[in-house]
Amino acid sequence: MLSQFALDFKRLARSSTTIVGYLAFMLVLLISFFYYINDGDIGAVRQFDNFTQTMTQLDTDITQLRKDKTPSKADAALLANKTKQKAMIDDVRLAASAEQGTAGMAVTNPDPLNRTVLKLARYQLTETEAGRGEQLVLFKIEGESFDASVLGRKETVLLYETLLKQHRHQQYFNAPRLPAASYLTAEMRSGRTVLLLLAVLVVLLAEGFALDRRQHTEALRQNLPHGQFSLLLARVAAAGLLGILTLAAAIGSVYLLIGWHDGWGSWTYPLVYAPASTTAATVTIGQYGLQWSGMFLLGAFVLAAVTALVDLCTRSTGATLAIGGALILAANGTFLTAGLVRPLARLLPSAYLRPSPVLLHQASWSLFDVRGGMAVLIGWSVVLLGLCWLKLQSPAPVKTKA
Amino acid sequence: MLKVQHLNFAFGHQVILNDLSFTLPDGSITGLVAPNGTGKTTLLRCLCGLLPSGPQVMTLNGIDLYQKRKAYLGQLFFLENSNQLYADLTVIDHLKCVRKMWHSSVDLQTTIASLGMNGYAKKRIRDLSLGMKQHALLAMYLVADAQLMLIDEPLNGLDPTSIRQFERIFAEQKAAGKTLLVSSHQMDSVARVSDDVFFLKDQKILAEANTGQDMMAEYGRIFLGEQAHA
Numbered sequence: 124m125l126s127q128f129a130l131d132f133k134r135l136a137r138s139s140t141t142i143v144g145y146l147a148f149m150l151v152l153l154i155s156f157f158y159y160i161n162d163g164d165i166g167a168v169r170q171f172d173n174f175t176q177t178m179t180q181l182d183t184d185i186t187q188l189r190k191d192k193t194p195s196k197a198d199a200a201l202l203a204n205k206t207k208q209k210a211m212i213d214d215v216r217l218a219a220s221a222e223q224g225t226a227g228m229a230v231t232n233p234d235p236l237n238r239t240v241l242k243l244a245r246y247q248l249t250e251t252e253a254g255r256g257e258q259l260v261l262f263k264i265e266g267e268s269f270d271a272s273v274l275g276r277k278e279t280v281l282l283y284e285t286l287l288k289q290h291r292h293q294q295y296f297n298a299p300r301l302p303a304a305s306y307l308t309a310e311m312r313s314g315r316t317v318l319l320l321l322a323v324l325v326v327l328l329a330e331g332f333a334l335d336r337r338q339h340t341e342a343l344r345q346n347l348p349h350g351q352f353s354l355l356l357a358r359v360a361a362a363g364l365l366g367i368l369t370l371a372a373a374i375g376s377v378y379l380l381i382g383w384h385d386g387w388g389s390w391t392y393p394l395v396y397a398p399a400s401t402t403a404a405t406v407t408i409g410q411y412g413l414q415w416s417g418m419f420l421l422g423a424f425v426l427a428a429v430t431a432l433v434d435l436c437t438r439s440t441g442a443t444l445a446i447g448g449a450l451i452l453a454a455n456g457t458f459l460t461a462g463l464v465r466p467l468a469r470l471l472p473s474a475y476l477r478p479s480p481v482l483l484h485q486a487s488w489s490l491f492d493v494r495g496g497m498a499v500l501i502g503w504s505v506v507l508l509g510l511c512w513l514k515l516q517s518p519a520p521v522k523t524k525a
Numbered sequence: 526m527l528k529v530q531h532l533n534f535a536f537g538h539q540v541i542l543n544d545l546s547f548t549l550p551d552g553s554i555t556g557l558v559a560p561n562g563t564g565k566t567t568l569l570r571c572l573c574g575l576l577p578s579g580p581q582v583m584t585l586n587g588i589d590l591y592q593k594r595k596a597y598l599g600q601l602f603f604l605e606n607s608n609q610l611y612a613d614l615t616v617i618d619h620l621k622c623v624r625k626m627w628h629s630s631v632d633l634q635t636t637i638a639s640l641g642m643n644g645y646a647k648k649r650i651r652d653l654s655l656g657m658k659q660h661a662l663l664a665m666y667l668v669a670d671a672q673l674m675l676i677d678e679p680l681n682g683l684d685p686t687s688i689r690q691f692e693r694i695f696a697e698q699k700a701a702g703k704t705l706l707v708s709s710h711q712m713d714s715v716a717r718v719s720d721d722v723f724f725l726k727d728q729k730i731l732a733e734a735n736t737g738q739d740m741m742a743e744y745g746r747i748f749l750g751e752q753a754h755a
């Protein structure tokens with residue numbers, strides 16, 4: 124099996140499809156880069172706008188409350204609350220203005236802004252925990268999903284605590300220009316990008332299985348004095364591993380390109396997520412990248428097993444692409460939260476094909492934890508390969524004379 | 526020794542092979558001769574299980590293809606033609622693979638040298654001429670070192686020097702105890718190397734021992750209905 128794996132791997136690696144796949148992976152990963160190539164780094168400006176919107180809303184609320192000359196006790200308390208928020212958001216805007224004013228200088232100190240935002244975030248957490256969340260005017264963080272719950276507030280507090288502790292400038296993962304490490308993280312978190320990467324992978328896998336048919340080179344494989352299943356496993360492993368290595372090469376190339384153009388960034392930048400329903404935690408984007416790669420690898424082997432089974436049963440590249448494509452489309456939240464699918468979603472491989480919602484616990488559909496998700500993906504790979512084995516055991520129809 | 530009993534094969538209702546029974550002894554070369562489209566390649570494919578024939582039809586040294594497929598295939602080598610080689614891999618890639626797959630101990634460099642392939646052993650198949658590819662294919666047979674060699678029209682695209690070289694190698698393999706079934710349209714070559722000749726006609730095999738007769742005349746008599754000259 125190892126020698127067949129080596130042969131398959133070498134063969135597939137030398138085919139022009141692999142070069143095309145590499146370029147396709149690069150293109151998918153660079154869509155955002157090329158789309159925003161003429162834009163500046165306006166993430167901080169957008170975030171400043173978010174702070175300003177919060178302040179404007181608080182101004183409006185306060186003005187409205189002050190119109191009441193004989194406020195009730197509750198209204199008076201609400202006015203005090205809003206005024207307190209307004210004072211804090213003013214401090215935030217002031218610090219943000221100061222930071223933007225020094226942008227472009229050799230060294231800017233991120234701590235004043237992080238400190239003021241942290242103060243506001245802690246206040247908002249305390250108020251939310253006290254059941255007065257509806258009185259708050261929450262600020263939106265660019266590139267992060269908005270969550271008004273206590274958990275969402277805890278995540279915000281933890282983010283700014285970590286940034287302050289590490290003396291880091293905040294990065295906005297939807298910003299047009301990001302340093303390389305953050306850019307790749309943003310792409311890994313993007314559902315669109317991951318689905319496109321999976322689509323390219325399916326094409327590579329399908330081509331890997333179709334290559335013998337297209338080049339009329341099936342005969343040597345069929346005559347080998349080895350079990351057909353071990354030969355199939357070798358092909359699945361070779362095609363899957365090559366697909367992953369091609370993607371890894373594309374990611375490496377994109378990292379170099381973005382790093383050269385926009386800076387390298389830091390792999391220790393923190394991401395905040397909620398590993399349980401009541402606690403928040405941080406993970407560095409380097410750790411996130413490794414976990415993402417592991418999860419993606421398992422997803423790739425499920426896709427490889429699916430393409431192997433479909434190819435074995437239909438011997439049709441079109442059918443393989445169609446079913447692989449359907450599996451990828453089924454990784455969409457809309458499908459996984461649909462009525463009939465919802466109860467079963469956590470058992471489907473599609474639920475775990477996009478690593479980010481699993482790793483950062485941000486899925487809108489029901490999921491097992493990361494280990495459970497890995498078990499589901501491995502389980503499906505085993506089941507699909509088992510079906511391949513069964514298919515290979517079934518005797519070929521004997522054509523004898525009529 | 527390959528033993529075939531009552532081999533039948535049809536594509537749908539079109540019968541190709543009808544109740545064939547024959548034995549190929551060790552240390553022999555058998556020529557397989559028939560016009561194009563008669564079923565030579567189909568027979569070779571059936572013998573190695575590429576086309577289904579059913580159980581208890583073929584045994585190779587007592588091993589049934591359908592009962593012990595791996596053990597059966599481990600004793601034979603068949604690759605239909607050099608177009609089935611992997612275009613993106615080199616000659617030596619193919620030889621290494623065959624050596625490992627057939628658990629052979631044949632020395633690659635010796636084989637390459639014996640076939641005069643030193644100049645292109647590291648070239649990709651796509652860059653080789655037909656004659657070079659035929660040499661590469663024959664090298665795979667030699668490296669596999671299998672007991673039974675099913676060889677389909679090996680002399681296509683070869684110059685006279687190479688044809689003589691191939692014939693010499695076939696004879697060496699026979700002397701080493703191997704069993705060769707060689708399909709060919711080159712009747713003079715068939716006459717030079719074969720111990721027996723199978724003429725495939727009307728879905729049956731007409732077996733003739735090679736006693737030095739004019740094989741081209743035999744071909745004309747069997748397939749063209751020509752009268753033998755006195």
